Amino acid sequence: MAERRSLKTDVLKTDVLKTDVLIIGGGIVGTSAAIALRRRGMSVVLLERDLCGARSSGINFGGVRRQGRAFGQLPLAQRAHRIWQSLPALLGTDGEYVRSGHLKFARTAEDFGKLERYRDGAAAYGLDLELIGAAALRDRFPWVGEGLAGASLSPEDGQANPRLVAPAFARAARDAGTVIREREEVVDVGRTHNGFHASTASGLTVHAASLLNCAGAWAAPLAARFGDIVPLTQGHPAMAVTEPMPYFLPLSLGIEGGDIYCRQVARGNVVFGGGRVEPGEGGVDAIRSTTSALFRQMRSLAALVPRLEHAQIIRTWSGIEGYLPDRQPVLCASPGTPGLFHGFGFSGAGFEIGPAAGEVLAELVVDGQTPTPIETFDLRRFAPTLPPPPPHQPLQTQQHNHAATAPTTQGAH
Structure with a gap:
C-alpha cells in the first residue's frame, strides 16, 4: 500500500x-x-x-463501472469514464486503473430479464452491453459456478485501487x-x-x-x-481481501441484486464485498467487518466462483458512506x-x-x-x-x- x-x-x-x-x-x-x-x-x-x-x-471496493447505474446517472458516468481514461495526465499515476470489463450475473430467468431490459435502456446513453446466455457463459468463463441464468458484460468498465x-x-x-x-x-x-x-x-x-x-x-x-x-x-460496507492466488479473474464481477461483488488484482489478491455491518460499542470511527458478514459473503462468493471456496482472508475492513x-x-x-x-x-x-x-x-x-x-x-x-x-x-x-x-x-x- x-x-x-x-x-x-x-x-x-x-x-x-x-x-x-x-x-x-x-x-x-x-x-x-x-x-x-x-x-x-x-x-x-x-x-x-x-x-x-x-x-x-x-475504503470502497474500487469498481469503476457504469453498468447497473440508474439511467439518470449515466450521463455523469459517461463523463467520468472519459476522465478515468486520462488519469495519469491528471494525477501523475494510473492508480492501478484498468478497463478490465465488468460482468454482472443473473441467478434466475427473472434476473436475466432485468439485465436485458437494462441493456435496452442503457443503449440510449451510449452504454453498449453484451448479454451472455447460460450455456455460453460457462464456455467463455469456465471458472463460473453452475446454475446461473446468464450475465451482462460491459467490456470497457473497470477497476482501480481507491x-x-x-x-x-x-x-x-x-x-x-x-x-x-x-x-x-x-x-x-x-x-x-x-x-x-x-x-x-x-x-x-x-x-x-x-x-x-x-x-x-x-x-x-x-x-x-x-x-x-x-x-x-450512514452505511457501512463489509469488505475483505484474500491471500494472493494464481491469477485467473480478469473481470470485475457483480450480480443482479448486489449481494456480492469481487475483483482480482494483478498480484493475485481477490477483493470482495457485499452487505453492510452495524457500528459496535466503538461507534463509526472503530467500525469493522464481522464474522457473520464474512460467512455470508464467502458462501455467496464460493457459489459464484467455486475456486475461491478455500481462499484465505488476510484483511477485512469497513467504512462510512452516505446513503439517500x-x-x-x-x-x-x-x-x-x-x-x-x-x-x-x-x-x-x-x-x-x-x-x-x-x-x-x-x-x-x-x-x-x-x-x-x-x-x-x-x-x-x-x-x-x-x-x-x-x-x-x-x-x-x-x-x-x-x-x-x-x-x-x-x-x-
Missing part, C-alpha cells in the same frame, strides 16, 4: 484564510472540484476533518494550488454579507465567496445549517442560499462518478450551469415545496482578482 502522508504541512498555520471557494470534504468529489476550480483560475481552500481520501473515497486514487486526487489538487488543511474539523459555518465563513476546532477561520458541501456521510448537518434538509443516513433513500446523490446548487453547492450522498457508488461530479460543481460555481444533466440529483426531490434555486451570478463577475495563487492569509503564526 502506498504511504498516505498528511498534506497539512503545505501551509503555515494561520488564523484567517480568504479565498474564492471553500470546499468542506477531502474525498474524490471535493478534491476533483478543487482541481477543476483551480483550472478556471479560482483560489480554493479545502478543509478535511481527517485525511484526504481516508473515508468512503479510499487507496492510491483518492490520495492522488488530493495531491493533484494541492499541486494545482489548492490550500488543503487536514485534521480541521469545522465547528461553525454561516453566511456573511459577501459570502461564507467557517471556523474549525483548531481556531482557523476561512472566508469565501462560495461554499461547496462535499462532506460525504457528514454532509446533512452542514446542509441543514442553510435550511437544506435531506434524509441522509433513492440511492441517488445530491448534486446541485442550494435552493435558498446563493453561492452554496452540494455534492454528497453517492450511496456507495461514488468512486466512478466522483471526478465528474467535482467538475460539475466547479461549472456550477463559475458558470452557473453545467452541460451534464443533473436534474435528477436536485435535493428539492426531498422537499418539493422549496423554491427553485435563486438566480446565480457566475463567480468570475463577483470578484475582480482571480490570479491563480493561494488565498491571502492574515494573522500568520
Whole structure:
C-alpha cells in the first residue's frame, strides 16, 4: 500500500484564510472540484476533518463501472469514464486503473430479464452491453459456478485501487494550488454579507465567496445549517481481501441484486464485498467487518466462483458512506442560499462518478450551469415545496482578482 502522508504541512498555520471557494470534504468529489476550480483560475481552500481520501473515497471496493447505474446517472458516468481514461495526465499515476470489463450475473430467468431490459435502456446513453446466455457463459468463463441464468458484460468498465486514487486526487489538487488543511474539523459555518465563513476546532477561520458541501456521510448537518434538509443516513460496507492466488479473474464481477461483488488484482489478491455491518460499542470511527458478514459473503462468493471456496482472508475492513433513500446523490446548487453547492450522498457508488461530479460543481460555481444533466440529483426531490434555486451570478463577475495563487492569509503564526 502506498504511504498516505498528511498534506497539512503545505501551509503555515494561520488564523484567517480568504479565498474564492471553500470546499468542506477531502474525498474524490471535493478534491476533483478543487482541481477543476483551480483550472478556471479560482483560489480554493479545502478543509478535511481527517485525511484526504481516508473515508468512503479510499475504503470502497474500487469498481469503476457504469453498468447497473440508474439511467439518470449515466450521463455523469459517461463523463467520468472519459476522465478515468486520462488519469495519469491528471494525477501523475494510473492508480492501478484498468478497463478490465465488468460482468454482472443473473441467478434466475427473472434476473436475466432485468439485465436485458437494462441493456435496452442503457443503449440510449451510449452504454453498449453484451448479454451472455447460460450455456455460453460457462464456455467463455469456465471458472463460473453452475446454475446461473446468464450475465451482462460491459467490456470497457473497470477497476482501480481507491487507496492510491483518492490520495492522488488530493495531491493533484494541492499541486494545482489548492490550500488543503487536514485534521480541521469545522465547528461553525454561516453566511456573511459577501459570502461564507467557517471556523474549525483548531481556531482557523476561512472566508469565501462560495461554499461547496462535499462532506460525504457528514454532509446533512452542514446542509441543514442553510435550511437544506435531506434524509441522509450512514452505511457501512463489509469488505475483505484474500491471500494472493494464481491469477485467473480478469473481470470485475457483480450480480443482479448486489449481494456480492469481487475483483482480482494483478498480484493475485481477490477483493470482495457485499452487505453492510452495524457500528459496535466503538461507534463509526472503530467500525469493522464481522464474522457473520464474512460467512455470508464467502458462501455467496464460493457459489459464484467455486475456486475461491478455500481462499484465505488476510484483511477485512469497513467504512462510512452516505446513503439517500433513492440511492441517488445530491448534486446541485442550494435552493435558498446563493453561492452554496452540494455534492454528497453517492450511496456507495461514488468512486466512478466522483471526478465528474467535482467538475460539475466547479461549472456550477463559475458558470452557473453545467452541460451534464443533473436534474435528477436536485435535493428539492426531498422537499418539493422549496423554491427553485435563486438566480446565480457566475463567480468570475463577483470578484475582480482571480490570479491563480493561494488565498491571502492574515494573522500568520
